[in-house]
Amino acid sequence: MKFPDLCNLDSETVRQTIRSGGYFGHTAGLAQGLLQCNLAILPKDLADDFLSYCKANPKSCPLAGYSAPGDPHIARLGQDVDIRTDAPNYNVYRNGVLAEQITDLTPIWQDDFVAFAIGCSFTFETALLKAGFTLRHIEQNITVPMYRSSIQTTPSRCFKGDTVVSMRPLPIARVDEARDICGAYPLAHGTPIHIGDPASIGIYDITTPQWGDPVAIKDDEVPVFWACGVTPQVAIMEARPVIAITHSPGAMLITQVAETTAPIFPYQDPK
Structure with a gap:
């Protein structure tokens, strides 16, 4: 099924289409109103270090929840959400190298896997759209451009590296408004971390993102x-x-949690 066919369908139909392998593209604009999450799945012996990495870098890795070892569900994100099948496409890394992309993790799932769900900027995009902003990647049905910046994350044992940033061109006159809107969504990365000159954060060719697709920046706009x-x-x-x-x-x-209800704020360990 193609993206335009899914846009106006209810969330459960979208989920079942993805689960059955009927769609493997981007999810921006799908199941609007529901929280969407990034995923990181690691063996149990690395889970504590990665959890510390998320806590040390809440802007990049706002944690929505994580699973028990071997459990392909994170209860607070919805009882029917299956980590193994409910994202349209997965990257499998072996020894730090991208080895393959697959649409179903069931054949390679391990009993020691811990799944981490990390908040996604698609949440604040819904709020920006409601406020009348035009988001070019949604308008053009492409993936938001993402770049590896020179901003360093705070390391935790073996986990370290550059901050990846997503970019959306916005009207110069409305940047402060967008900042205020996004600030209400800390689980969706919150406020921007840079506005303006890409070179000052190590991005020297804005037309060539490392992930996603390039978008044009108009004369009255600034990259955010x-x-x-x-x-x-x-x-x-x-x-x-x-x-x-x-x-x-x-x-x-795509979770079963409304963007406007818990967990809007990053995950906190139970007392």
């Missing part, structure tokens, strides 16, 4: 950059675990 949930993929490449799995950039896990 947010911390991005693809950042853990860079950290995983640096850490070089024997195996690790993430979502494919832009192809998120």
Whole structure:
């Protein structure tokens, strides 16, 4: 099924279409009103270090929840959400190298896997659209451009590396308004981390994103950059675990949680 066919369908139909392998593209604009999440899946012996990495880098890795070892569900994100099948596409890394992209993790799922769900900027995009902003990647049915910046994350043992940023051109006159809107969504990376000159954060060719698709920047617009949930993929490449799995950039896990209700704020360990 193609993206336009899914746009006006209810969330459960979208989920079942993805689960059955009927769609493997980006999820921006799908199941509007529901929280979408990035994924990082690691063996249990690396889980504590990765959890510490998320806590040390809340802008890039705002944690929505994580699973028990071997459990392909995160209860607070919806009882029917299956980590193994409900993202449209997954990246499988072996020894830090992207080895393959697959649409179903069931054949390679391990009893020691711990799944981490990390908030996604698609949440604040819904709020920006409601406020009358035009988001070019949604308008053009492409994946938001993402870049590896020179901004360093705070390391945790073997996890470290550059911050990945997503970019959306916005009207210069409305940047402050957008900042205020996004600030209400800390689980969706919150406020931008940079506005303006890409070169000052190590991006020297704005027309060539490392992930996603390029978009034009008009004369009355400025590039606005947010911390991005693809950042853990860079950290995983640096850490070089024997195996690790993430979502494919832009192809998120759609949860059963409304964007406007809990968990809007980043995950807190139970007392």
